Amino acid sequence: MTAVRHTGAEGFLQRFEGLRARLPGRRLPWLEALREDAARAFRAQGLPTRRVEAWKYTDLRPLGEAGFEEALSSIDGGQALPVAHGGSARAVLVDGRFRADLSALDGLPYAAGSVAAALPGLEGRIGTVAPAAALPMVALNAMLFEDGLLLTVPAGVAGGVLDLLSLASGGARPEAFHPRHLIRLEAGASLTLIETAMGPEHDGTTLHKPVYEIEVADGATLVHARLQQEGRQGFHLSAVHARVAAGGTYDNFTLVAGARLTRNEIHIALTGPGAAAHMNGAQLLAGGQHADTTTYLDHAAPGCASRQTYKTVLAGRSRGVFQGKILVRQAAQKTDGYQMNQALLLSPEAEMNSKPQLEIYADDVKCSHGATVGEIDHGQLFYLRSRGVPEAQARSLLIQAFLQEAVEGVTDEAARAALGAAVTGWWEREALA
Amino acid sequence: MSLVIENLSAAVDGKPILNGITLAIPAGEIHAVMGPNGSGKSTLSYVLAGRDGYEVTGGAATFEGRDILAMEPEERAAAGLFLAFQYPVELPGVGNALFLRTALNAIRKHRGEPELDAMQFLKVARERMRTLNMTDEMLRRGVNVGFSGGEKKRNEVLQMALLQPRLAILDETDSGLDIDALKIVADGVNALRGPSFSALVITHYQRLLNYIVPDRVHVLLDGRIATSGGPELAQRLEAEGYATIQAEAA
Numbered sequence: 219m220t221a222v223r224h225t226g227a228e229g230f231l232q233r234f235e236g237l238r239a240r241l242p243g244r245r246l247p248w249l250e251a252l253r254e255d256a257a258r259a260f261r262a263q264g265l266p267t268r269r270v271e272a273w274k275y276t277d278l279r280p281l282g283e284a285g286f287e288e289a290l291s292s293i294d295g296g297q298a299l300p301v302a303h304g305g306s307a308r309a310v311l312v313d314g315r316f317r318a319d320l321s322a323l324d325g326l327p328y329a330a331g332s333v334a335a336a337l338p339g340l341e342g343r344i345g346t347v348a349p350a351a352a353l354p355m356v357a358l359n360a361m362l363f364e365d366g367l368l369l370t371v372p373a374g375v376a377g378g379v380l381d382l383l384s385l386a387s388g389g390a391r392p393e394a395f396h397p398r399h400l401i402r403l404e405a406g407a408s409l410t411l412i413e414t415a416m417g418p419e420h421d422g423t424t425l426h427k428p429v430y431e432i433e434v435a436d437g438a439t440l441v442h443a444r445l446q447q448e449g450r451q452g453f454h455l456s457a458v459h460a461r462v463a464a465g466g467t468y469d470n471f472t473l474v475a476g477a478r479l480t481r482n483e484i485h486i487a488l489t490g491p492g493a494a495a496h497m498n499g500a501q502l503l504a505g506g507q508h509a510d511t512t513t514y515l516d517h518a519a520p521g522c523a524s525r526q527t528y529k530t531v532l533a534g535r536s537r538g539v540f541q542g543k544i545l546v547r548q549a550a551q552k553t554d555g556y557q558m559n560q561a562l563l564l565s566p567e568a569e570m571n572s573k574p575q576l577e578i579y580a581d582d583v584k585c586s587h588g589a590t591v592g593e594i595d596h597g598q599l600f601y602l603r604s605r606g607v608p609e610a611q612a613r614s615l616l617i618q619a620f621l622q623e624a625v626e627g628v629t630d631e632a633a634r635a636a637l638g639a640a641v642t643g644w645w646e647r648e649a650l651a
Numbered sequence: 652m653s654l655v656i657e658n659l660s661a662a663v664d665g666k667p668i669l670n671g672i673t674l675a676i677p678a679g680e681i682h683a684v685m686g687p688n689g690s691g692k693s694t695l696s697y698v699l700a701g702r703d704g705y706e707v708t709g710g711a712a713t714f715e716g717r718d719i720l721a722m723e724p725e726e727r728a729a730a731g732l733f734l735a736f737q738y739p740v741e742l743p744g745v746g747n748a749l750f751l752r753t754a755l756n757a758i759r760k761h762r763g764e765p766e767l768d769a770m771q772f773l774k775v776a777r778e779r780m781r782t783l784n785m786t787d788e789m790l791r792r793g794v795n796v797g798f799s800g801g802e803k804k805r806n807e808v809l810q811m812a813l814l815q816p817r818l819a820i821l822d823e824t825d826s827g828l829d830i831d832a833l834k835i836v837a838d839g840v841n842a843l844r845g846p847s848f849s850a851l852v853i854t855h856y857q858r859l860l861n862y863i864v865p866d867r868v869h870v871l872l873d874g875r876i877a878t879s880g881g882p883e884l885a886q887r888l889e890a891e892g893y894a895t896i897q898a899e900a901a
Contacts, residue, residue, distance in 0.1 A: 596703060596704075597740050598740055598742055600700075600702050600703065600724060600740075601736070601739075601740035601742070602742075602750075602753075602754075603701075603723070603724035603725045603728070604700050604701070604702075604724050604725075604727075604728055604733075604734050605728055605750075605753075605754035605757070605758075605810060605814070606725050606728035606729050606754055606757040606758040606761065606814070607725060607753055607754055607757050608725050608757065609723070609725065611753070611757070612725075615742075615745055615749075615750075615753065616742070616745070618744070618745075619742060619743060619744025619745045619793075620744065621744075622744035623744065
């Protein structure tokens with residue numbers, strides 16, 4: 219009997235065939251070739267199944283069955299937008315399309331705008347940090363992306379805080395969008411980017427599948443906070459690919475509070491001496507939610523430091539996944555790597571899977587990892603209650619304390635405050651539910 | 652009467668630990684419960700405070716006429732009961748100031764008093780901390796995290812001073828304390844003494860009772876009160892140990 223290869227990829231490939239004549243940049247030969255190559259790679263590999271080691275704990279079958287179509291954006295300028303977290307600068311994407319009419323980017327000391335509008339000048343900048351060939355989910359994005367945020371902070375410029383709102387408008391039919399964000403900080407530049415992903419407001423089924431290509435040059439610092447609070451029928455599959463050069467710092471925090479199924483992949487390469495990566499995150503899950511954080515950290519240069527702290531709180535029948543691989547290449551002597559992932563189970567039906575993985579080829583390195591899964595400590599709960607604190611409030615305090623370490627790891631104050639507020643908001647919603 | 656315990660029995664994991672304790676503390680009095688290791692001292696304090704896993708198998712306990720055994724731990728605290736822990740629990744990630752204010756406001760809410768904001772709380776807390784020789788730094792740390800044994804016990808007394816209970820149960824509060832810390836803890840308890848404050852001081856040694864002089868002393872053996880007396884009973888135990896009383900009780 220012949221096994222029929224059916225991974226749910228067909229629908230996406232059909233959509234590519236139908237859309238390709240209308241996709242932005244269709245007259246650019248390099249881009250057309252890039253999309254062709256991506257489609258070939260995606261066709262060959264399909265949507266990853268659980269038989270693929272990297273996808274062992276996350277089942278994408280519901281994605282293939284949903285039958286996604288192109289998004290018909292329905293958010294206009296009259297709609298109230300969520301409150302910004304930092305300064306006055308704001309970039310807005312609706313269904314993965316940059317919206318100049320909703321954004322506030324005037325007078326910035328750096329360039330921020332639409333990827334689609336700038337495509338003719340972007341040869342060599344797309345697909346370099348995040349190559350599609352070996353990663354079918356990156357290939358899917360390369361095949362179908364329409365737009366994204368294009369951001370370049372010139373050398374030495376302190377960019378302050380930029381809010382990025384990624385809104386899903388949703389519709390009667392399942393809608394998918396695949397933004398490609400291109401972020402470059404030149405030597406010595408700095409920026410705090412706080413992304414909030416929301417919507418749709420009703421229970422529309424959406425797929426938000428962003429890919430980030432991030433370049434942090436010598437001595438530059440990018441703080442990148444992502445707050446994902448999408449609707450309960452949402453699928454969120456992101457891939458962050460970052461390269462950090464000598465003395466540069468990339469600080470990523472990812473909060474997962476929304477969507478039905480989430481997978482956040484974070485691939486960071488430390489390519490120059492003294493580069494640093496801080497990766498922190500919190501997954502706050504309830505009901506039947508599934509969230510997967512998968513990190514790949516490539517220590518490719520000597521004297522680099524990486525810190526990862528991931529916390530997952532699981533209520534209801536939720537499922538959490540953490541997979542973290544640290545690769546220390548032979549050249550990366552004096553590497554200082556640390557990875558911790560911890561889960562707090564609030565319900566006997568919740569489940570956490572974690573898989574740390576170290577691969578070390580250099581001999582003079584400091585590298586440690588740890589993983590814990592536990593419940594709320596009864597002794598701590600009793601201590602609080604014995605002081606008159608009602609049980610629900612006592613639990614809330616202990617959950618927030620559990621998350622504290624990950625939030626504290628965020629170096630930027632505005633980003634930390636936004637995260638703290640998101641964590642508190644999640645708990646208040648869950649406590650009322 | 653403040654606390655009335657009648658024929659109280661309790662088990663942990665199905666194993667009987669308390670085997671019919673009877674004890675009454677009139678309002679305004681301080682009683683000591685002394686006993687060797689394994690006699691049920693800590694179990695008694697946990698049963699009264701309502702800890703999970705301590706199963707009451709018989710008898711009753713009332714505080715100011717109310718059945719406390721039927722209450723949740725937080726309801727007992729709201730009713731005016733306070734347990735000073737033998738091993739105060741560490742709460743990493745929960746700031747001590749937030750913890751103390753949350754507890755104080757929970758109790759104030761029950762009493763129908765307005766809650767305190769951060770500034771009002773700080774003023775009240777600093778006043779109490781001065782007399783306990785505690786620094787502001789101990790407010791900023793996580794609850795009991797990185798505290799020495801003495802600091803933990805002082806933090807317990809600080810909570811008691813802030814929450815103003817009408818019945819305090821001190822579970823071996825003297826264990827691991829040097830003489831200076833012991834005096835500070837005793838001063839904290841003595842400061843609350845008055846016609847509407849009672850305390851149950853649970854201890855292995857007589858030493859603490861030099862500083863907190865009890866009205867009555869009860870000796871706990873095998874989960875029962877073997878004998879009771881005045882403060883002189885504590886002196887006798889110090890001189891003779893528990894063996895004599897064990898022999899008398901047998």
